[in-house]
Amino acid sequence: xxxxxxxxxxxxxxxxxxxxxxxxxxxxxxxxxxxxxxxxxxxxxxxxxxxxxxxxxxxxxxxxxxxxxxxxxxxxxxxxxxxxxxxxxxxxxxxxxxxxxxxxxxxxxxxxxxxxxxxxxxxxxxxxxxxxxxxxxxxxxxxxxxxxxxxxxxxxxxxxxxxxxxxxxxxxxxxxxxxxxxxxxxxxxxxxxxxxxxxxxxxxxxxxxxxxxxxxxxxxxxxxxxxxxxxxxxxxxxxxxxxxxxxxxxxxxxxxxxxxxxxxxxxxxxxxxxxxxxxxxxxxxxxxxxxxxxxxxxxxxxxxxxxxxxxxxxxxxxxxxxxxxxxxxxxxxxxxxxxxxxxxxxxxxxxxxxxxxxxxxxxxxxxxxxxxxxxxxxxxxxxxxxxxxxxxxxxxxxxxxxxxxxxxxxxxxxxxxxxxxxxxxxxxxxxxxxxxxxxxxxxxxxxxxxxxxxxxxxxxxxxxxxxxxxxxxxxxxxxxxxxxxxxxxxxxxxxxxxxxxxxxxxxxxxxxxxxxxxxxxxxxxxxxxxxxxxxxxxxxxxxxxxxxxxxxxxxxxxxxxxxxxxxxxxxxxxxxxxxxxxxxxxxxxxxxxxxxxxxxxxxxxxxx
Numbered sequence: 001x002x003x004x005x006x007x008x009x010x011x012x013x014x015x016x017x018x019x020x021x022x023x024x025x026x027x028x029x030x031x032x033x034x035x036x037x038x039x040x041x042x043x044x045x046x047x048x049x050x051x052x053x054x055x056x057x058x059x060x061x062x063x064x065x066x067x068x069x070x071x072x073x074x075x076x077x078x079x080x081x082x083x084x085x086x087x088x089x090x091x092x093x094x095x096x097x098x099x100x101x102x103x104x105x106x107x108x109x110x111x112x113x114x115x116x117x118x119x120x121x122x123x124x125x126x127x128x129x130x131x132x133x134x135x136x137x138x139x140x141x142x143x144x145x146x147x148x149x150x151x152x153x154x155x156x157x158x159x160x161x162x163x164x165x166x167x168x169x170x171x172x173x174x175x176x177x178x179x180x181x182x183x184x185x186x187x188x189x190x191x192x193x194x195x196x197x198x199x200x201x202x203x204x205x206x207x208x209x210x211x212x213x214x215x216x217x218x219x220x221x222x223x224x225x226x227x228x229x230x231x232x233x234x235x236x237x238x239x240x241x242x243x244x245x246x247x248x249x250x251x252x253x254x255x256x257x258x259x260x261x262x263x264x265x266x267x268x269x270x271x272x273x274x275x276x277x278x279x280x281x282x283x284x285x286x287x288x289x290x291x292x293x294x295x296x297x298x299x300x301x302x303x304x305x306x307x308x309x310x311x312x313x314x315x316x317x318x319x320x321x322x323x324x325x326x327x328x329x330x331x332x333x334x335x336x337x338x339x340x341x342x343x344x345x346x347x348x349x350x351x352x353x354x355x356x357x358x359x360x361x362x363x364x365x366x367x368x369x370x371x372x373x374x375x376x377x378x379x380x381x382x383x384x385x386x387x388x389x390x391x392x393x394x395x396x397x398x399x400x401x402x403x404x405x406x407x408x409x410x411x412x413x414x415x416x417x418x419x420x421x422x423x424x425x426x427x428x429x430x431x432x433x434x435x436x437x438x439x440x441x442x443x444x445x446x447x448x449x450x451x452x453x454x455x456x457x458x459x460x461x462x463x464x465x466x467x468x469x470x471x472x473x474x475x476x477x478x479x480x481x482x483x484x485x486x487x488x489x490x491x492x493x494x495x496x497x498x499x500x501x502x503x504x505x506x507x508x509x510x511x512x513x514x515x516x517x518x519x520x521x522x523x524x525x526x527x528x529x530x531x532x533x534x535x536x537x538x539x540x541x542x543x544x545x546x547x548x549x550x551x552x553x554x555x556x557x558x559x560x561x562x563x564x565x566x567x568x569x570x571x572x573x574x575x576x577x578x579x580x581x582x583x584x585x586x587x588x589x590x591x592x593x594x595x596x597x598x599x600x601x602x603x604x605x606x607x608x
């Protein structure tokens with residue numbers, strides 16, 4: 001869970017003795033540590049034993065046994081302690097301060113008066129960081145003693161906070177802090193609401209919106225969307241922020257998310273020089289440094305793709321005009337990176353050398369292809385007709401080069417090799433499907449869903465390995481919907497969603513395993529959201545004021561809807577109904593509605 005100045009990873013459960021297991025890793029992204037590198041955020045672990053201690057009738061409470069856990073954007077834990085006292089904990093981050101809160105309500109269900117006491121009021125330690133000394137404090141507002149009569153309750157709050165030595169502590173109200181968090185969660189639930197017959201899918205999507213949007217931090221270089229996971233804060237990447245999350249925020253209608261994407265795109269322009277050196281993979285430490293340890297990962301293709309999609313979906317001419325030179329620069333860079341076979345060369349890919357990618361990989365060329373497609377649409381909106389025509393031609397050339405260079409028979413499937421010399425199936429063979437390239441659709445779908453690649457956790461990165469990264473699974477699920485493999489896609493999406501929402505590591509999409517042990521990185525949740533918006537509903541911007549909707553209604557459903565969709569400068573409801581063997585699309589706003597009808601798989605154009 002995150003606010004604009006703090007993040008907390010809560011691990012909770014029941015230990016072998018049936019007692020509450022509860023720990024928190026609290027991260028302060030802008031309190032920078034030494035060395036001030038990618039991972040240089042102040043982080044502190046707080047186990048249950050390190051928090052203020054509860055005493056019941058003079059005896060330390062060490063026998064708290066959970067009854068229920070509930071998560072709705074705030075974590076609620078209801079437990080039974082000694083003497084039958086009921087403890088209700090609510091954990092959440094502050095929306096706007098460097099604080100993590102725990103509201104505790106204690107209830108005496110017995111017919112005897114119970115004494116409740118809490119130990120020392122303040123725990124403080126200090127550490128040295130980049131900007132000087134930081135104080136880390138655990139405090140509470142409990143009275144010296146509560147005497148609870150039968151059925152009586154009391155409430156107290158515990159606050160974990162950090163600040164610079166020269167900053168004054170703030171007086172804060174836990175009720176106001178809780179209400180602000182509830183308001184934020186309510187906003188995420190109101191915008192971009194999914195309605196389907198499957199409750200798990202609806203809830204997983206709701207949580208994905210929350211996780212994607214909450215992980216944005218106020219830094220000295222402006223708002224920065226951060227992956228999180230106890231590792232990645234106050235920094236931006238061309239894949240996580242620009243390629244993955246950035247294109248999702250316009251649909252969500254979350255102004256701070258759009259501002260963070262706009263800021264990330266702006267920060268990268270400082271590295272787009274006339275000599276076409278590669279842009280860095282990451283801008284770190286609140287914008288004060290860079291990381292480019294994996295060389296050129298295809299970052300320009302990632303940027304051009306994400307920036308063009310973001311500009312179009314935003315429907316804002318001023319944003320389009322501002323971003324246009326950077327998009328042109330990145331596509332010029334891609335042209336300069338073409339090898340003799342016409343595909344885009346790069347040093348690595350988003351996996352940064354963890355698996356081989358050759359001198360030119362499939363992902364980079366597919367991203368560049370899509371960037372040309374969306375770039376041509378944006379050029380038309382800006383009156384750049386010659387460039388639009390050029391980009392259409394470049395997209396076609398790259399489309400053909402991808403087939404010539406990467407098209408191959410791998411492990412018996414007519415699909416793609418990931419790079420020259422690759423003879424094992426790779427998860428990112430899904431990339432052409434996502435971008436609408438259907439030349440090898442049957443063989444690629446068969447390969448993706450074969451036991452060689454698909455596991456109980458989605459796609460493994462490479463056939464024969466057990467490593468998985470959710471990002472490629474989420475791309476693949478989107479791609480299956482894009483090319484019309486709806487029944488296969490919905491079956492695997494529902495299975496994946498149940499595992500992530502209701503399994504033993506919940507409730508979000510994860511980064512990877514074994515690396516990071518399934519960190520709940522934020523951009524993966526944005527990718528989950530895009531499975532719905534761009535996959536199931538088939539929404540993609542055609543211009544600044546028009547979009548295409550190509551819904552994929554599963555056979556078992558008669559209805560689905562996305563409410564409060566923000567696209568191309570408008571707020572809309574998108575409703576899909578089954579009409580016999582056909583579909584009905586209703587697009588409505590405050591001024592009325594437009595109704596479309598067509599065969600399954602029809603691409604409807606919605607104009608502003």
